[in-house]
Amino acid sequence: MNNKKTHRHCADAYPLGTSDLMPHLPDPARRTLLKMMGATGAIGAASHLLAPLTAFAQTTTGSDYKAMVCLFMYGGNDANNMVVPRDATEYALYRTGRTNLALQQNQLLPLTTTPVAAGTTDPSRYGLHPAMTGLANLYTQQKMAVIANVGPLIAPTTKAQWNARSVPLPQGLFSHSDQQDAWQSALYDTMGKTGWGGRMMERLIAEGSVNRGYACISLAGGNLWETGDSSLLAYKMSSSGNFGFDFYKAGSTTDPLTLAIQQTLADQRPHLFQQAWLSTMGRSIDMQQVLSTALKSSTVGTAFPNSDLGRQLNTVAKLISARTSLGLKRQVFFVSIGGFDTHGDDQMQQQNRLFGEISQAVSAFYQSTVDMGVADGVTLFSASDFGRTFASNGQGSDHGWGSHQFVVGGAVKGGQVLGTLPNHTLNGPDDTGSGRWIPTMSSDQLSASLARWFGAQPEVISTVLPHASAFNTLDLLA
Secondary structure, three states: OOOOOOOOOHHHOOOOOHHHHOOOOOHHHHHHHHHHHHHHOHHHHHHHHOOOHHHHHHOOOOOOOEEEEEEEEOOOOOHHHOEEEOOHHHHHHHHHHHHHHOOOHHHOEEOOOOOOOOOOOOOOOEEEOOOOHHHHHHHHOOOEEEEEEEEOOOOOOOHHHHHHOOOOOOOOOOOHHHHHHHHHHOOOOOOOOOOHHHHHHHHHHHHOOOOOOOOEEEOOOOOOOOOOOOOOOOEEOOOOOOOOOOOOOOOOOOOHHHHHHHHHHHOOOOOHHHHHHHHHHHHHHHHHHHHHHHHHHOOOOOOOOOOHHHHHHHHHHHHHHOHHHHOOOEEEEEEEEOOOOOOOOOHHHHHHHHHHHHHHHHHHHHHHHHHHOOHHHEEEEEEEOOOEOOOOOOOOOOEOOOEEEEEEEOOEOOOOEEOOOOOOOOOOOOEOOOOOEOOOEEHHHHHHHHHHHHOOOHHHHHHHOOOHHHOOOOOOEO
């Protein structure tokens, strides 16, 4: 199970009868067309994302290009085994609390830097999961930072306040769907249906600092993070970079499906909704042609692993490579990996596979940004539904709250663990029960730092992240 929540948009609802809309298509072809458009969301995205096509080339990017990539780990990552204390006293607490889920101390990859990062008092205090050699190397190069025990908070919260319910708490704690929405929306008390990435991009578009075309692209289907307040939706592509209209052969005078679509688009419909829908489909096809042409001219020489996440990030790298031909200054991308809901699975084996896949794909992606000369302008951050219980349930772990995340990029002030790992004592000061850690850092602190680096002004951040002002500023990005 990947526990991914599906978000439905207007692309899922086709107006009136499709036989009325597409009379030139036989039923099998019509069904194929609708299935492919629905799978990618091409219609819904194009109606909102498409700027006049001539505008794409009118903006020069220069050195001002920035891209933000959200890597979402669906299911709830047990990060208690991703970042582990190596100090003898702290490791003893870890070993006692984790029992059969504990990693061996000598397996851990020391989180050290070359040279030692400024302000680091004990460079080998923490270790990374042994499958994450690529990320450990990035940490050593000071291109990766760990964000410790972070999660949704409305206000700073202690265990006493938790017990007394004397501070407002996020809705839907420990629920997959609610906490996926919480991380992606940053609307913890209202469970809004828009994402902070989409809301931020809408405001930057309104300021004129961001080109609307291809501002938000998802390689992992529908997501809340890239959904704006009014009209902005993600342009969805497959992990390998395919579109909803790959079957359309532009310029063909012989392909039956292409000719039927051209005839359908040329027809006038008396019903306004029908005509609007067909116009949007036409713009979607035009939009794909522009992006497809740009991708064909993009060059990424970096080798990526042949995993689903590797393919997603390889496509993101190709899209970044095409930034100049598309005339883009700012973009956000969404990629994902599932399989983290490790209640009763063989958690140790599952984590070894998942962490290895993440480490290989992310380290290859970072190297691609170096090879393209844009490392300082591209930042990737991880997120997940929630952490998991520190205590074992026998085979795995259950739903938790606070967790650890990582941020990778040339602008990251890396080689450091930001924040505080929880006290690993079960029933201790950070434990709400079974090692469900109260976050010591709000996810808004991470999000606000990313938004500032991206160019969002304070008034935009306060609107997009309404709870961020309750917390200290996180010094994460240069």
